Amino acid sequence: MRQNKFKKLEIMPAYRLVADAIEKQIMTGQIKPEDPIGTEADLVEQFGVNRSTVREGIRLLEQSGMLRRGEKRRLYVSLPGYDKLATRISRSLVLHKVTFRELVETLEILEPTTIALAAKHITEEQLERLRINVAATEKELEDRDRLSQLDTEFHSIIAEAAHNSVFLLAREPAGLLIYPATQYIFEAVPEAPSRLLEAHKTMLQALEERDEEKARVWMDKHVRDFVKGLVRSGAELDGQIAQPHLAHLLSLDTYL
Amino acid sequence: MRQNKFKKLEIMPAYRLVADAIEKQIMTGQIKPEDPIGTEADLVEQFGVNRSTVREGIRLLEQSGMLRRGEKRRLYVSLPGYDKLATRISRSLVLHKVTFRELVETLEILEPTTIALAAKHITEEQLERLRINVAATEKELEDRDRLSQLDTEFHSIIAEAAHNSVFLLAREPAGLLIYPATQYIFEAVPEAPSRLLEAHKTMLQALEERDEEKARVWMDKHVRDFVKGLVRSGAELDGQIAQPHLAHLLSLDTYL
DNA sequence: ATAATCTTATTGTCGGACAATAGGACCTTT
DNA sequence: AAAGGTCCTATTGTCCGACAATAAGATTAT
Numbered sequence: 001m002r003q004n005k006f007k008k009l010e011i012m013p014a015y016r017l018v019a020d021a022i023e024k025q026i027m028t029g030q031i032k033p034e035d036p037i038g039t040e041a042d043l044v045e046q047f048g049v050n051r052s053t054v055r056e057g058i059r060l061l062e063q064s065g066m067l068r069r070g071e072k073r074r075l076y077v078s079l080p081g082y083d084k085l086a087t088r089i090s091r092s093l094v095l096h097k098v099t100f101r102e103l104v105e106t107l108e109i110l111e112p113t114t115i116a117l118a119a120k121h122i123t124e125e126q127l128e129r130l131r132i133n134v135a136a137t138e139k140e141l142e143d144r145d146r147l148s149q150l151d152t153e154f155h156s157i158i159a160e161a162a163h164n165s166v167f168l169l170a171r172e173p174a175g176l177l178i179y180p181a182t183q184y185i186f187e188a189v190p191e192a193p194s195r196l197l198e199a200h201k202t203m204l205q206a207l208e209e210r211d212e213e214k215a216r217v218w219m220d221k222h223v224r225d226f227v228k229g230l231v232r233s234g235a236e237l238d239g240q241i242a243q244p245h246l247a248h249l250l251s252l253d254t255y256l
Numbered sequence: 257m258r259q260n261k262f263k264k265l266e267i268m269p270a271y272r273l274v275a276d277a278i279e280k281q282i283m284t285g286q287i288k289p290e291d292p293i294g295t296e297a298d299l300v301e302q303f304g305v306n307r308s309t310v311r312e313g314i315r316l317l318e319q320s321g322m323l324r325r326g327e328k329r330r331l332y333v334s335l336p337g338y339d340k341l342a343t344r345i346s347r348s349l350v351l352h353k354v355t356f357r358e359l360v361e362t363l364e365i366l367e368p369t370t371i372a373l374a375a376k377h378i379t380e381e382q383l384e385r386l387r388i389n390v391a392a393t394e395k396e397l398e399d400r401d402r403l404s405q406l407d408t409e410f411h412s413i414i415a416e417a418a419h420n421s422v423f424l425l426a427r428e429p430a431g432l433l434i435y436p437a438t439q440y441i442f443e444a445v446p447e448a449p450s451r452l453l454e455a456h457k458t459m460l461q462a463l464e465e466r467d468e469e470k471a472r473v474w475m476d477k478h479v480r481d482f483v484k485g486l487v488r489s490g491a492e493l494d495g496q497i498a499q500p501h502l503a504h505l506l507s508l509d510t511y512l
Numbered sequence: 513a514t515a516a517t518c519t520t521a522t523t524g525t526c527g528g529a530c531a532a533t534a535g536g537a538c539c540t541t542t
Numbered sequence: 543a544a545a546g547g548t549c550c551t552a553t554t555g556t557c558c559g560a561c562a563a564t565a566a567g568a569t570t571a572t
Contacts, residue, residue, distance in 0.1 A: 033351070051527090105422075106423045167365070170362060328522085
């Protein structure tokens with residue numbers, strides 16, 4: 001038997017070490033969000049490596065949202081926003097070829113619970129945003145594209161109203177991936193828009209009344225309705241998400 | 257009123273354009289996982305920019321796991337693994353100062369549902385891994401550190417057994433953040449290890465019997481037990497996660 | 513055939529260079 | 543004095559060229 005006297009050496013490129021060093025300080029709270037990091041020249045001096053190397057390290061952290069370029073293009077520590085994270089997760093799910101079935105199964109579970117939490121915690125400001133959203137939905141019943149945007153937003157606001165960021169982040173990627181499909185349901189099911197509006201109205205009302213149970217029941221119905229529509233629109237539950245459904249995720253590329 | 261005749265110009269550094277161009281091809285399936293990307297020199301030629309610029313672009317994608325260095329150090333398209341994603345999400349949650357309350361609230365909801373799904377879909381191979389896990393737990397009841405690792409693993413296997421990658425990814429970050437706290441519960445609550453073992457044993461049994469309801473009920477109990485222990489161990493439910501609880505997340509830095 | 517050596521391609525790192533730009537300081541105009 | 547223009551400086555984004563380290567492949571020696 002071979003003797004294992006030595007640990008495997010950790011041999012990492014310098015740009016990684018740079019990134020890890022900065023990340024560690026951020027994670028341990030030694031540098032806090034909105035704190036400025038020095039200029040590239042400063043980092044060169046501190047780490048004792050070339051500027052190119054520093055830059056490569058910075059890119060790593062820039063991507064994950066821990067660093068951003070702020071005023072005067074200087075580097076600041078920053079919190080990765082939930083929207084950006086959710087987008088990134090969604091993309092990964094797509095690459096992993098997630099099926100409609102997995103998505104709807106997840107939402108059938110999460111959405112009713114989400115709205116139940118929301119009924120307990122929603123603020124007046126969030127109620128107002130929902131009212132605006134519903135009003136817009138009513139006005140633009142004909143514009144399918146806009147309507148599916150509003151649908152996605154409606155559910156996002158509710159998730160936000162649950163006031164639980166862990167839960168929010170657990171739900172959001174599935175929401176981002178599935179609700180755009182609403183658009184295709186509208187094409188196949190003429191009565192879908194009005195049913196959607198009715199459901200949204202009722203859920204809003206339930207939230208205004210803080211009626212947890214009513215909210216949950218209607219959301220449950222709403223989601224199952226959605227799934228039925230999805231099937232009627234020709235989606236294969238065990239198939240992957242079709243390209244057209246993802247257009248928004250791809251074009252969001254630009255600024256995240 | 258100001259006329260909005262012009263769209264905001266998209267002015268982006270070249271290294272971003274490089275990254276976006278590659279990412280787009282990956283997302284649209286024009287390049288698939290495990291496909292080799294050319295060498296840096298190739299990319300320099302194709303994009304018509306300098307190698308430094310290409311490298312910075314590559315770093316962005318390397319971080320999000322869409323590119324990796326494979327054999328012969330060449331660049332390959334790759335799927336961001338769930339474990340890596342979950343780690344990254346967990347870190348973001350920490351930076352956003354999630355509270356214990358948000359974590360346990362989420363798990364109280366997700367875990368029972370997870371095991372119910374698992375009861376339906378678990379494979380023999382996964383059952384076997386759970387048996388090994390439980391056996392190890394029984395043997396090492398004294399070693400708190402090891403025990404909390406095994407606990408985290410136990411719940412992860414169950415999540416995997418639900419056979420829903422969306423759900424898996426929704427649950428994992430919360431699991432990563434909360435179960436390490438088990439260790440501190442053991443210090444405060446002497447009878448905790450044996451109670452944990454009993455619960456795990458019973459849940460395993462329920463899974464073997466495909467008894468969805470029994471599994472759910474026990475998991476529910478198990479999680480609430482966990483929360484009680486957490487409180488007894490002195491954790492402030494409305495406080496953030498303490499540094500020591502995060503050690504594992506930080507040291508994982510190295511190779512993800 | 514196996515081991516040792518050489519070759520080559522590629523990455524990681526370095527140093528230096530320069531244009532573009534943002535911000536500040538300073539000046540001009542009304 | 544406020545608004546606009548000009549100059550100055552620091553910093554970033556990009557380019558160029560170079561080289562050591564390394565891994566894979568080819569070649570030679572044992």
